[in-house]
Amino acid sequence: MLRLWSVFRRRQEKQRVLKEAAAKRTGTPGTKCPKFPISPRLKVNVTKIREHFHSPQNLDLKVRHVTYGRRKAAIVYLEGTIEESTIDEAVIRPLNERATFAAGKKAYTEITTILDSLHLDYVDEMEDALQHILDGHIVLFIDGIRRAFAIDFSFFPTRFVQEPKIEHVLKGPQEAFVEDLHQNLVILRRYLRSPNLVHESFRIGTETRTEVALLYLKGTASEEFVDRFRRRLGELAQADFQRVVFIKELLDPYPKSLLPSFLATERPDRAAFHLLEGHVVLMQENFPFVLIAPAPQWNLLHTPDEHYQRWAFGNFLGGLRISAFFLNLLAPALYVAAVNFHPETIPLDLLVSIAGSREYVPYPTVVEVLLMESSFELIREASTRIPTQIGPTIGIVGALILGQAAVQAGLISPILVIVVAITALASFAIPDQSLGVFLRIMRFFFIFAAALFGFLGIATLFAVLLAYMVSHEPFGVGHMTPVAPYLPSSKDTFFRRTFWEETHNPETAMPQAELRLRLPFRRIPAWKDLRNPKP
Amino acid sequence: METPSTNRRIGFRELMTTTFFLIAIRGTDENTTLYFQIGGNAAWMVPLVQWLTFVLLFVPLTRKMERHGADDVFRLLKLMWGPTSTRLVAGSLFFLLLALGALCFRPYVVMLSVMFYLRTPEHAVGLVLLLGGMYVASRGYKAIGRMGNMFFVYAMFFFVSLVRPRCHRPRRPVLHLSLLRSGNPADPPRIPPHPRLFL
Numbered sequence: 001m002l003r004l005w006s007v008f009r010r011r012q013e014k015q016r017v018l019k020e021a022a023a024k025r026t027g028t029p030g031t032k033c034p035k036f037p038i039s040p041r042l043k044v045n046v047t048k049i050r051e052h053f054h055s056p057q058n059l060d061l062k063v064r065h066v067t068y069g070r071r072k073a074a075i076v077y078l079e080g081t082i083e084e085s086t087i088d089e090a091v092i093r094p095l096n097e098r099a100t101f102a103a104g105k106k107a108y109t110e111i112t113t114i115l116d117s118l119h120l121d122y123v124d125e126m127e128d129a130l131q132h133i134l135d136g137h138i139v140l141f142i143d144g145i146r147r148a149f150a151i152d153f154s155f156f157p158t159r160f161v162q163e164p165k166i167e168h169v170l171k172g173p174q175e176a177f178v179e180d181l182h183q184n185l186v187i188l189r190r191y192l193r194s195p196n197l198v199h200e201s202f203r204i205g206t207e208t209r210t211e212v213a214l215l216y217l218k219g220t221a222s223e224e225f226v227d228r229f230r231r232r233l234g235e236l237a238q239a240d241f242q243r244v245v246f247i248k249e250l251l252d253p254y255p256k257s258l259l260p261s262f263l264a265t266e267r268p269d270r271a272a273f274h275l276l277e278g279h280v281v282l283m284q285e286n287f288p289f290v291l292i293a294p295a296p297q298w299n300l301l302h303t304p305d306e307h308y309q310r311w312a313f314g315n316f317l318g319g320l321r322i323s324a325f326f327l328n329l330l331a332p333a334l335y336v337a338a339v340n341f342h343p344e345t346i347p348l349d350l351l352v353s354i355a356g357s358r359e360y361v362p363y364p365t366v367v368e369v370l371l372m373e374s375s376f377e378l379i380r381e382a383s384t385r386i387p388t389q390i391g392p393t394i395g396i397v398g399a400l401i402l403g404q405a406a407v408q409a410g411l412i413s414p415i416l417v418i419v420v421a422i423t424a425l426a427s428f429a430i431p432d433q434s435l436g437v438f439l440r441i442m443r444f445f446f447i448f449a450a451a452l453f454g455f456l457g458i459a460t461l462f463a464v465l466l467a468y469m470v471s472h473e474p475f476g477v478g479h480m481t482p483v484a485p486y487l488p489s490s491k492d493t494f495f496r497r498t499f500w501e502e503t504h505n506p507e508t509a510m511p512q513a514e515l516r517l518r519l520p521f522r523r524i525p526a527w528k529d530l531r532n533p534k535p
Numbered sequence: 536m537e538t539p540s541t542n543r544r545i546g547f548r549e550l551m552t553t554t555f556f557l558i559a560i561r562g563t564d565e566n567t568t569l570y571f572q573i574g575g576n577a578a579w580m581v582p583l584v585q586w587l588t589f590v591l592l593f594v595p596l597t598r599k600m601e602r603h604g605a606d607d608v609f610r611l612l613k614l615m616w617g618p619t620s621t622r623l624v625a626g627s628l629f630f631l632l633l634a635l636g637a638l639c640f641r642p643y644v645v646m647l648s649v650m651f652y653l654r655t656p657e658h659a660v661g662l663v664l665l666l667g668g669m670y671v672a673s674r675g676y677k678a679i680g681r682m683g684n685m686f687f688v689y690a691m692f693f694f695v696s697l698v699r700p701r702c703h704r705p706r707r708p709v710l711h712l713s714l715l716r717s718g719n720p721a722d723p724p725r726i727p728p729h730p731r732l733f734l
Contacts, residue, residue: 341652342651453652453655453659453660455651456651456660456664460663460664460666460667463667463671463682464667464670466682467670467671467682468674470674470678470681471677471678478681483685484684484685485546485548485684486546486548
């Protein structure tokens with residue numbers, strides 16, 4: 001019995017040491033740390049707060065001493081994270097004006113009365129007080145009271161809503177998400193003024209405590225699908241992460257796959273439309289992109305302006321993008337295959353022209369193509385990294401001058417410049433950046449396959465890629481749905497229909513609500529019907 | 536998670552498409568010659584019997600797998616017959632399929648080598664086809680069915696497009712479909728269409 005007790009004690013001791021080590025490592029007491037109650041003595045509380053924030057070395061922690069009746073009080077906050085100008089008016093002056101001091105329960109009532117109009121929160125434990133301070137709240141300690149009062153005055157600097165930088169549209173809303181999560185939520189609420197839009201919050205990362213918002217439309221989104229994300233985010237919140245760079249990788253079931261599992265967008269209208277179709281939206285603090293899941297292939301190829309443009313224009317642009325997808329993936333590989341293995345597929349005049357242009361090129365075709373493609377990727381990467389003002393210049397220098405010089409030097413043939421230019425244009429037409437990178441990488445594999453086995457290599461690799469794509473199922477949803485496997489959809493997979501014909505939600509996201517359009521009439525009334533309405 | 540989009544079932548579309556391609560592929564490879572040698576004028580019935588046999592065996596097999604909660608045939612065998620029998624069956628199947636593959640691949644390899652890859656070793660061409668086929672097979676019957684379903688309409692379109700122009704020539708149209716031609720082995724072999732036909 002005694003032995004059992006000693007084993008139990010040793011285990012308890014080990015757990016305590018581990019918890020202390022975790023607290024020391026993370027700096028702030030997390031869920032694993034023992035909780036300290038707020039002391040009735042002001043001095044003790046202030047000392048503990050100072051210890052936690054390494055004050056006085058840490059200059060950001062501010063402690064302002066005030067009085068509450070005859071009692072001493074202190075307001076603690078982090079400099080720069082709150083609106084300091086409003087503290088005097090909203091908190092300090094009403095407290096100083098209070099001549100008498102109420103003890104016990106009356107004190108809470110009185111404080112509530114004084115600070116009624118503010119976002120007041122009662123804090124009983126020191127670690128909660130620390131979290132409030134880190135969140136940009138002020139914490140008020142009053143001598144003789146075993147409770148602190150946290151008031152939300154958070155004012156983290158953020159940029160204003162601006163135009164989208166990646167997902168431009170000609171017609172349609174010209175605003176994008178920003179780094180402030182709450183501002184993003186408000187923008188999204190403006191698009192979806194529905195009580196069914198539910199927002200659940202999670203904090204991930206012991207040091208960064210990054211807030212992640214899970215958004216879905218209750219009654220439309222699949223409960224099972226939402227629950228999957230809720231459980232996963234809950235697990236991540238419990239895990240001992242030091243930091244979170246981007247939650248995409250933490251949530252991705254296939255993080256090493258080339259195919260994207262999420263659709264990342266900076267457009268609030270796009271996020272809102274996906275919510276309406278039963279998708280789930282994830283927002284991360286300090287990140288101006290939101291994640292949409294599930295994200296099948298066709299959603300990655302669509303753009304919002306397909307629906308902002310007229311039916312015919314939207315479909316024309318959609319068709320262009322689909323052809324851009326294949327051009328981007330296959331154009332250089334087809335050139336290599338046709339020139340190396342299948343010259344009979346090229347018309348004779350063109351074949352002679354190609355042969356003439358390649359006369360002075362000392363390399364095989366595949367080396368030529370790889371050289372040009374690598375150069376283009378370098379130009380693209382360089383133009384992304386350099387300042388905006390010089391970016392277009394680099395593009396022109398790279399594309400025109402370098403290409404022309406390479407042709408004149410006999411390094412590449414002129415026809416290849418055309419092939420690479422068409423590929424580059426096609427790559428810019430791909431709306432999703434992740435899909436674009438996938439295509440850029442796969443393009444090199446196709447070039448190698450074409451160099452080895454011509455059209456046979458391309459066809460085999462395409463079959464392999466397709467087999468992978470149709471069996472890739474992040475979050476239990478096929479990447480190629482609703483085409484493979486076939487599912488009922490809104491019939492806008494390749495080309496969209498008119499608004500009146502898209503009556504059903506696509507089943508890709510397993511929505512609870514099947515219908516998206518319920519009309520009291522059969523179809524849109526024409527002007528003739530309006531003039532002569534039928535009884 | 537049971538989801539409507541990926542319910543891990545082989546649906547009607549997948550089954551129909553794969554069986555269609557099963558017949559179509561059998562009509563283009565070395566099997567056709569075998570059918571005519573064995574079946575004579577009734578050679579056209581062989582693929583249909585093949586299809587019927589496949590469906591009649593496959594559908595109860597999937598039901599059995601569902602009942603036992605097995606994801607693949609070998610797991611089902613392991614559950615029913617034990618590991619030793621499963622190994623034996625798997626080995627036999629492997630050799631049978633390898634023999635079938637060698638038989639079926641050969642005409643494609645020869646055709647590709649003669650038409651396009653004159654200097655490439657036939658083994659290399661065959662290996663590429665084999666590796667590609669192996670990967671697709673490793674993704675499962677479901678993936679094969681889905682791929683087939685995606686290309687079914689286009690395959691039919693090109694099939695009809697390829698057959699129709701040839702039918703305008705002053706020949707018997709029956710000759711242009713390998714499955715429908717006469718069983719006389721003395722008939723001259725078909726001339727493969729020129730690649731320009733595809734452009």
